[in-house]
Amino acid sequence: MEHQLYIDGRWVPATGGRTLPVVNPATEQVIAEVANAGAADVDRAVAAARQAFDTGPWGRTTPAERAVVLRRFRDRLVERKQEITDLVIAEVGTPVFLANGLQVQAALEHLSDMVDRVLTTYSFSRPLPPSVGAPGRASLGQGVVVQEPAGVVAALTPFNYPFLVAISKLGPSLAAGCTVVLKPAPTTPLTALLLAEVAAEVGFPPGVLNILPSDDTDAGQRLSSHPGVDVVTFTGSVPVGGAILGQAAPTIKRVVLELGGKNADIVLDDADVERAVEHFAYSFVRNSGQGCGCMSRLVIHESLHDEAVERLTALVSSFKVGDPRDAATDLGPMISEAQRARVEEYVRIGVSEGANLVHGGGRPADLDVGYYVNPAIFTEVKRTMRIAREEIFGPVAVVIPVGDDDEAVAVANDTDFGLNGALWSGDPARGFAVARRVRTGQIALNGGGGGISPQAPYGGYKLSGIGREFGEAGLAEYLETKAILWGVAAG
Known part of the structure; x- marks a missing residue:
């Protein structure tokens, strides 16, 4: 499989040719060397995602049109389920029964729910009734409330459930019409690279999905603070989640955090x-x-x-x-x-x-x-x-x-x-x-x-995070709300 970065629909080496070893925790052996992104690569990926969102077709497709592509994406992942399971076992060390079930099958069920149920039933617009005008005078004005894709999403995923968590972020963000830069955990990048392969196979427009394996702290900080990113979604530890909040604050990004638990x-x-x-x-x-x-x-x-x-x-x-x-x-x-x-x-x-x-x-x-x-x-x-x-x-x-x-x-x-x-x-x-x-x-x-x-929102109180994943609640995290009001033209 490909072991380079996936940016703007192409496989490219990391700046400077840096690589990252992937170790099988059961054998302590290196099983792959993948490209290791730096801050310059983050800039390239965000620029691609930004252009794909601002001028490309993805954000202007209808939910039904996005569903067609996402179903092809889901179906191809189902065809490669055994390969995904084998990768999870190799890079995480998850026992085969759990890799088959919670790691992979549950992820595919969540993606299917997002594509087959949520996208077909979610209300992306609702009409407003005529408003009340000045005292004693009714207004004929009315309008509509629409929900639109939030923009470019930076998705940072952990080592423990690399495929499941990636899907929990890619499913709703892509369904919403956003474009994505995905940075997997440096210890478990292989399933993310497979996702890029499948995205290329099923015809995602260039820049819609970009994959950047990296162990570079500067690259992670650049991604979560980048002015070209609109939403940051992170699953991992409380200290890193807190740092991401701080990095996102100057540009007032929306931040979704799924953090620790006791x-x-x-x-x-x-x-x-x-x-x-x-x-x-x-x-x-x-x-x-x-x-x-x-x-x-x-x-x-x-x-x-x-x-x-x-x-x-x-x-x-x-x-x-x-x-x-x-x-x-x-x-x-x-x-x-x-x-x-x-x-x-x-x-x-x-x-x-x-x-x-x-x-x-x-x-x-x-x-x-x-x-x-x-x-x-x-x-x-x-x-x-x-x-x-x-x-x-x-x-x-x-x-x-x-x-x-x-x-x-x-x-x-x-x-x-x-x-x-x-x-x-x-x-x-x-x-x-x-x-x-x-x-x-x-x-x-x-x-x-x-x-x-798949229909139960997942997320936490207190230090366990901000926001929710899965189902309608997960989709809503990647949508902006706009009110369009109109009146009767004069004359």
């Missing part, structure tokens, strides 16, 4: 403990805990605590850590040695703070190669401890007992984050009432719908 899985005293624990176990280790939506705090009624810890420890002990290509593997590697070291440091912090490490936390004895770590479970955790408050971004769980519903809500809300959550109760009405009190952008009651709904 998500609580609340288990009330009437809950099905077995189901709740199983859900939590698979959530906190999903993608080796490298997900802002993973559950990491089990907030459980004290009467169920001991049974839950016993079940959780037994289940997690059965999980297989190893080769992500093996269908029996539950946890693959961390993305890098630095990320594994971060997890190991938090395990040490938890022990030093006085929490009880009841399972895991070390490296698998039989895996000498690859950035692997065993999932860790802590009990006797106080909500003031760092392991209970800070996003670790690894397979580390804390169990916190509570005495009643009020305390459960207080513990769940005692965080700087508010992205995701879960709640379990034998009484759906009680569970719903408690769920309404949890300050988080999404919460699953008794397992929710069993997956990510």
Whole structure:
């Protein structure tokens, strides 16, 4: 596949010929060398996207016309699904079952929802009724409110779900009629380059989609502060999200941020403990805990605590850590040695703070190669401890007992984050009432719908971000609103 930059419909080398190695985290081997964009390349890409938006056809197409191209884009991605899955496994280390499902299939379902449902039903215009004129005199004036593409979008995506998050940004921004410069995480650029290949195959006009792999901090800052960019959308850490806000501020850009999480899985005293624990176990280790939506705090009624810890420890002990290509593997590697070291440091912090490490936390004895770590479970955790408050971004769980519903809500809300959550109760009405009190952008009651709904807005409260993705809410982030008013011509 192509490993150069994709700018203005052409494959081009990075300025100065700089390249970026891509390492397979399961083997620690370099599997590709891709072009490494700098600030000058950002300028080239933004200029192409700006020209494509200002003078090209894309922003002036109708939703139906855009849908035709986006369906071809979707259909070709479906045809290449296995190739995409293989790339995700190789560059992220995601186990094959998860790569097939949440990494790739869920992304394609979201794109299909955007193209087949949202674009065909969204109201891009609505009429205004005649307005009231001066006192005692009616006016014949009226008008229409229209929603138009916001312009050039800078999309910055993370390493953990490179294809899913790219689609969650490209789907609505392209559907809105915007043009895009996509900068994937430097560790996982391969699926983004495949997206460029498909865009070229299906006939996107030049400049509509541009792809810039880069590990250059100056390039990232240039993209989020560029005067030619109208919207910046970023998924990643809180510190980087805050920096992007500052970089975008001088030019008053619209900014969409999907940031961190310290998500609580609340288990009330009437809950099905077995189901709740199983859900939590698979959530906190999903993608080796490298997900802002993973559950990491089990907030459980004290009467169920001991049974839950016993079940959780037994289940997690059965999980297989190893080769992500093996269908029996539950946890693959961390993305890098630095990320594994971060997890190991938090395990040490938890022990030093006085929490009880009841399972895991070390490296698998039989895996000498690859950035692997065993999932860790802590009990006797106080909500003031760092392991209970800070996003670790690894397979580390804390169990916190509570005495009643009020305390459960207080513990769940005692965080700087508010992205995701879960709640379990034998009484759906009680569970719903408690769920309404949890300050988080999404919460699953008794397992929710069993997956990510393309129609459910996704985003967070507090430090977890600004704005929403998926469905109509995701599309709206890339639209500007204009009122056109008219009256009766004189004479």
